[in-house]
Amino acid sequence: MRVMVFPVAFMANTFAMMVVMIGLSLFGRPELAADFGLVHGATVALFYSFSGNARSLILGESGRVDGAAILRLRLLLLLPLAVLAFALCIGVVDGGWLFILLLVMRRAAEWLAEVFLSEQELKHQGKAALRFLLIQGVLSLALLLALLDDGVWALPLTLVWALSPLLGCLSLALLGRALGHAVPVMAGIRQMLPHFGSTAVIGVSVYVFRLFILLVAGKETAGDLFSAFALGGILGAVFSQALGPTMVRQERSAAGPGRMLQLFNLMLVLVALAGCFLLAIVWSVPHLLDWTQKGQLFWLAVGCSLVGGVVMVLAQRIRLRILQDAVGGDVFGSDMLANILLVACIPFVFYELGAGALAVLYLLGAVLSWGFYASERHGLLHLRARGLLSERNLLLLIAFAIFLPLFFQLGGGLFDDRSGTFNSGGVLALLPIPVSVLACYLGVVLLGGYSRARLSLVSLFFVFIGMLLTSLLLGLDQGGEGRQKLVLLVQYILPMFALVLGQQYGKRDQSLLMLAQAGAGVLFLVIPLQLISTLLDGLGYLSPSLFIFSVYQHLQYVPVVFVALFAIVLFVGAAKGWPRSGLLVLSLMMGGYAVLSMSMLALCFMLLVCLGFFIRMLFWRRVDWACGVISCVVLGAAAAGLYAQGSEFFDHKFAAVTTGEALGVPANLSERVVFWRFYVSEMLSDWGVFMLGHVEPPDRLLYPSAHNYYLDFIYNFGFVGLLPLILLILYSACTALRRLPRVWSDVELLGLLGVVAFLLLVDNFLKVGLRQPYSGVFVFFIWGVLLARLAKIRCAGCSDSPEAT
Incomplete structure (x- = not known):
């Protein structure tokens, strides 16, 4: 049991300030205890954030990071962190600047003492740890008595107590190794990041x-x-x-x-x-x-x-x-x-x-x-099992659940509303939640191996910190406004977890093939049922019903997602030599689906998919493939257009507004221009507003949506909050451009790159899809897969396109 002296000494170092604070509160000095608590909270937040699991790393003896390297980094960070902690407390604590300075010195000394105590434990120096424990116990008790008495000894004892962690465990040998450490500072920081x-x-x-x-x-x-x-x-x-x-x-x-x-x-x-x-x-x-x-x-x-x-x-x-x-x-x-x-x-x-x-x-x-x-x-499941729990089946199931537009309500089971105009009214129990959200979080845990998704994790971390920072600077604690701001933050951040899942998924072999197979399964399951339901209902436009359940936002976000899925299936199917008859049947159904959805964005996307597929097949000398697919898409679109033509919804959707007739501007696009002008003018009204955003969202009755994800993000959380996401988009673009010859030769990857580019740079400039649970999870997921695939082609000979073989 002698080994217990080390953790007890560590507790004496870590919890001494809290013990004194509790004693002051219990024995009649609550105001002074509150000052101790405020300084303790500020210093713990700062110094703990940069503690970097030091004790475990030192005791682990991995060889990558030792006590000397950690002590060197802490000595470099000590003064900036102490100054920042002092600045945070100076306007809040009533005890005066000298009192604050001494308490900050105490926490700084504790922070350095953690390294020395860990080295003592590593070298089994039990007597030194026991001596440290006795010094801290005696001095903490003496300080408590002096502060309760409020005599002349209070200030000198506080000074001695503040420096005592170093006086009790300082090792000149370790300090010398730290100051003379051969590893460059930046290399040490990278190891500790x-x-x-x-x-x-x-x-x-x-x-x-x-x-x-x-x-x-x-x-x-x-x-x-x-x-x-x-x-x-x-x-x-x-x-x-x-x-x-x-x-x-x-x-x-x-x-x-x-x-x-x-x-x-x-x-x-x-x-x-x-x-x-x-x-x-x-x-x-x-x-x-x-x-x-x-x-x-x-x-x-x-x-x-x-x-x-x-x-x-x-x-x-x-x-x-x-x-x-x-x-x-x-x-x-x-x-x-x-x-x-x-x-x-x-x-x-x-x-x-x-x-x-x-x-x-x-x-x-x-x-x-x-x-x-x-x-x-390695994840919760070891993916070497055979049968139903094989890696292939698990990956197919995850992708299928991500793509399937199945929604449920916390208060009512599966979502089934055939009116197409459902509104939850802000009631969480009625809000349709896609199963893709659950599949995303479960998939992250099942696949594990988070170090393989480092880029996504770092991006998610900085987006979260940026949004939180701007919210705090605007005054997050302003009652209902602060609550609303945090709920909005959660709404933005939740779909981003799919970026991590996408990188985990994309690191697997044949990930794009399984992605396309799952997408084909969803399209062949959903599209025929939805088309049949549309014909039976006789609405003249796409029905939300799939008989057993309904598709939420079936005319807004789902059509673009399905066209994106179709593009992935098309390019992967062509690369892998899938049966042409199946792709032609799917093309026929997708042409009709896109027209009946009345989504101009989905129709434009479908046109770009067909054009891009034709150009790529032309270089591959497979024009017959492209002509067959395009013919089926046109045939399906023409049949659906004849069916929908003359319906009230069709005329309303594609008619020009009165003020925009000369330009032939569709009504919904003209509406978007009005919203964009409002959001841009509000964002540019003040430099601080542009950087940090607004405290309150706009009046949803007048401006229900920005119809642009990036404008919406900047309006609410400022450019600072959006900056990590912008940098990730630029990184993705630069990586793809640097590897463009390899991307062009890989038909599968080329199709995925085109889909992600359209969704990020076109779709989300016209809508707020990345905010929505279903479309947001979908886009972040395939974006993560793209990042993983781009990283893999850095290795020579890893392309698996037909042309490479």
């Missing part, structure tokens, strides 16, 4: 998590929930920050589980039983807890958090094993996905299940963390 991102996203998400609960539930409910989460989740916090790294290192070094591990596992079982017992009391006999003066929600949250704490410990074990792996793993992807998804769940839990359901959030976060950590390396 994933770990900085990991801790940064945790720190930011904890803040947003608390703020979101405060905005949706109110201060009183939020206060009870925060206290309950802290009380029930203390086991997970202590394990992750103090006990866990030591225990995982002991597991790696010992031949079998030690006595400490057995006792700890027993404690986990007891805590889980205690949580279940408390939940049973809350549900069955809640009056037994009336003497505590706490409501049922508080104890429900405590019970769920006790169980969640056990799950979090199991999750943190996996996380720490990855960090201490000999090959030097990182958990940036897992931390980012789990924390952002947890924040995104808050409005759905609150508005659909009520305030009481917020009690399960800590447990939900623990389960999400366990799922993502467990799938970090």
Whole structure:
């Protein structure tokens, strides 16, 4: 049990300021305790964000990053972070600048001491750790007594206490190695970037998590929930920050589980039983807890958090094993996905299940963390199994679920509204949710291997940080406006998870082939049923009904998605030599479908697909393929046009507006011009507005949509929020141009590139498809696949096009 001295010393270093703060609060100095809390919160947010999992990396001895390299980086970052922390506190804390300076010095000293303590543990210097523990215990108690007395010794003792972490564990040998480290600074920063991102996203998400609960539930409910989460989740916090790294290192070094591990596992079982017992009391006999003066929600949250704490410990074990792996793993992807998804769940839990359901959030976060950590390396399913769980079948099923326009409602099962004019009225229970959303998140966890989707993860991280930053600078805590802003942020960010799935998917062999096969399956399933339903209903335009369920937004976003699918199937089918009869039948149906959808954008897209296919086949000397496909498309379109001609909807859709008759401008395009003028004028009205966006959305009665995703994004979250997405588009374009000869020779990849380019640069300049759950998940998914495929062709001889063979 001597090994326990190291985690206890680490706890004394990490929690000393909190212990003093609690003592001041309990013994009659709440104002001073509040000052301690404010400085502690600001310094933890900054220094923790740049902690980079240092202790686990040092104990892991991977050889990539050692204690000297980490200490060197911390010495370089120390002054900027300390100045920023001081600036954040100077206008908020009432204790004066010297008091703030000393507390910031204390947190900075703790930050450096983490490295020295980790080196002591690595070298088994138990006496030094025990000495550090005694120094911190004595000085913290002395400082508490001096502050309570408010005598002349308070200030000198605060100075000694602030410097004591370094005085108790400073190693001149390690300091010398750090200052003389041979590895260049930029190389060290690159090695640590994933770990900085990991801790940064945790720190930011904890803040947003608390703020979101405060905005949706109110201060009183939020206060009870925060206290309950802290009380029930203390086991997970202590394990992750103090006990866990030591225990995982002991597991790696010992031949079998030690006595400490057995006792700890027993404690986990007891805590889980205690949580279940408390939940049973809350549900069955809640009056037994009336003497505590706490409501049922508080104890429900405590019970769920006790169980969640056990799950979090199991999750943190996996996380720490990855960090201490000999090959030097990182958990940036897992931390980012789990924390952002947890924040995104808050409005759905609150508005659909009520305030009481917020009690399960800590447990939900623990389960999400366990799922993502467990799938970090290879996914939850090992994809070497045969039969139904083979890699090929799983990939086909994921893509099929992403493409299928099947919607469900939380309050009513499968979506089935044949009017074509459905409006949820802002009620979450009535909002049609596509199964592609569930398939996206489940697919991310099943496929795992997040390091293969690093580009998508980094892009998603910076979009999230940019949107959050602009919201905070505009005043996110302005009551209902702040709540509305965060809900809008969630709406934008959720479809972007499909970008990660797309990169995971595209790294697999034959990913484009399986993509096209799944797309063909969806088109052959949906299009005939929808065309038959249209003929039976006699509407003169495309019916939303598929008999069993209905397609939501069947005239707005789905037609463009289906034409995009058709293009992918067409190019892949031609490259792989699929039966021509099947492609011709599909072309015939798609021509009629595009016309009946009355979507001018889908019709223009179909025209470009046919033209691009003809040009590519002309160079390939397969003009007969192109002529057959184009003939079938024209034939189907002509038949559908004759059927729809003369209908009221057809005339309204394609008639020119009165003011635009001379130019022949369709009514919906003329409408868009009015909206674009409004959004552009509002964005350019002020430089700050352009960079940060607006606090409130526009009046939806007057301007229901920007009809341009990028204008809509900048209006709400500013150019700063959109910048990472713009950079990703530019990166995709530059990568494709640099590899253009290889892309041109790969018929499959060429078709995918054309589809993604149209959706990003045309479709979303006329609509807000990337905001919508179904179309947004679809576009981000195939964009991620494109990024993965472009990265693969950097290797010589990896093209699998027919011409290469």
